[in-house]
Amino acid sequence: MHEVSVMSGIVESVLKELEKHQVIRVEEVQLTLGELTYLGEEQLQFAYEIITRDTSLEGSKLVIEPEETELQCVSCGYQGPADKLGAEYRMSMPSLVCPKCKGKVRVLKGQSCRVTSLKVVQE
Ligand SMILES: [Zn+2]
Structure with a gap:
């Protein structure tokens, strides 16, 4: 564990x-x-x-x-929460690409x- x-x-x-x-x-x-x-x-x-x-x-x-x-996009400057993947399942995981442009992000939080x-x- x-x-x-x-x-x-x-x-x-x-x-x-x-x-x-x-x-x-x-x-x-x-x-x-x-x-x-x-x-x-x-x-x-x-x-x-x-x-x-x-x-x-x-x-x-x-x-x-x-x-x-919380993410910050390297290409478009988006800053905010991540999109959730797999919300239809019990466990939803945050997606680590920019929700706006699908670009690379830095994780702030x-x-x-x-x-x-x-x-x-x-x-
Ligand atoms: Zn972006």
Whole structure:
């Protein structure tokens, strides 16, 4: 399960960050999850629960904020959301070509999975 290795990296960096502060307890960890990471929310929640066991993050809540894909076209300058492929199936995937001119694009958003905020109880 890919989610477990991603999540252990995230938890590790949060724990490292917490060491620098006088934190009594962490209530909530907010995670931004880009749709292009293809990571499953349920699997991430599950992995979080297991990985944080016996750490200072145990019992905290993981809040996942999905992030939609945003593209910028190299040829026509289009900037915005991607077209969805396979909307007729249960899983729809963003298409990585320009919705206007089918040109090459740069991905501005949707590729990362990162912690955006922590809700903590401080001393
Ligand atoms: Zn374009």
